Amino acid sequence: MPFGRLPRVPSLQRLIQAWPWWLLLLALVGVRLSKGAVLTDAYALLSRPFWPGTAQREWLQSAQQLDQRSRLAQLEQDNRRLRTLLGLQRANPQEVTAAVISREPEGWWKQLVLGAGELQGIRLGDAVVGPGGLVGRVASVTPTTARVALLTDSSSRVGVWVGRTQSMGLLTGVNGSRPELRFLVKDPQVRPGDVVVTSPASTLVPPGMSVGVIQSVDDKAVPAPTAVVQLSAPVEAIDWVQVLVQPRQAAP
């Protein structure tokens, strides 16, 4: 076909004869609109024999028990008292353990696919934690899988807190391997090595949860300083995570 000539418009009869292809196109649009409900569920079903073993799961559970034992009682008490004063609700989330069945920590979309979904009670926005701290939040759910937007994804925004200087900031994914922490004040007085945790006032993710460590600080950033944060949860190596499922409020 020479350049500049458009292909001939097929006749109505040919279009009707091509009905299987229209059906296929319709099915693909259906898959697209359902955010891969059939596709990821099929993948989860077929890849089930290759899911990670239980060793790391047990290790995860023992690490969490240790973490819980080592929590400072005074801090917990203070936290409760302050949250009561602030009038913030804190429901106790249930934990759903899920296998990581697909991961893309360094691609265009920084995401994980988990082998648990709506049937296990997971909903949009639920926080996902692994050994080391917060990993991300659930961005879409199918009956048997859930897709997690990692803290490094460009869509991720989480309020965080630097305990040493008591400064608040917004942890923003910038599509690199480390997220950026944007402070809300001009002089946050932070330095490399400071520990970053989720904001004590957060209602989206559990407050006071480990996020990472400040790696470098840019004091000259405008309008406020920024910092690069090294995340504490090794996403490339985690095979099991826990989804903190918030209790649903009963319909009135």
Next chain:
Amino acid sequence: MVGKLHRHPWYVASALLVPWLTLASPTLLRLSGAPPSWSVLWLLPWAISDGPVSGALAGLGLGLLLDALTLDGATQIPALVLLGWWWGRLGRKGPPIERSFSLGLLALIGTFLLGLTLILQRLGLPPQLPLAGSLRTLLTQTLLTGLLAPMICSLLLLLWRQQNAPSRG
């Protein structure tokens, strides 16, 4: 204009390998954490073998599947449709494309353009993001896909050309 490949259900079904490999994301085939563009590695030989219309439609189908598997924010459909059309035209004009270097170069350009459309779409969406992370993904994925294309695309092209051969002779 249109080849015969799309008449073979098994060859059409081979497109499902693209979302499968995207989800499985084998660690051995990653460069600095970034996977190759499986859609480009499948679409390039398909479009060259089956023509521009089939290539564009295959690009549309793959785009719909891959958009379903990723977080919202940017779509791969326009780039894959245009690449399928372009490669289909290349396959219909001039001597047949079969040299490893040509396939590698076409895959390299295709992956770069695909990544560029994703970056451009993201630049248009608030909030504005620093480019550094996206450029790193773009370069590593382009390089890796360009390196894998001579091996994978050559094999697929050989297989699919054999199916289209009788009609040419």
